[in-house]
Amino acid sequence: MLQYVDLDSIKYxxxxxxxEDIPAEFSAYSAMxxxxxxxxxxxxxxxxxxxxLEIRFKQPYI
Structure with missing residues (x-):
């Protein structure tokens, strides 16, 4: 089954x-x-x- 996904949504x-994984000491650089x-x-x-090339997901992307 072919499924189309919103790449912008995946990116964001x-x-x-x-x-959330940025260490606290680097929080000043989060925008960068x-x-x-x-x-x-x-x-x-x-x-x-x-x-x-294309990306294929092992499971449906919801």
Missing amino acids: DFIRENR WEKSAEHFVDLFLSYLDRRG
Whole structure:
């Protein structure tokens, strides 16, 4: 079964969930980390797209 997902939603879920793992001593850099993480996800998705690759989930993404 082919399932379409909202990549922006996945990207921002990734950022939100991992923001909680930033050590307290680095909290002043959290905004910078978020921009860096957002850019990384965009680069990774572009990399997959350029190579004609796709992401497949082991379980349905809800």
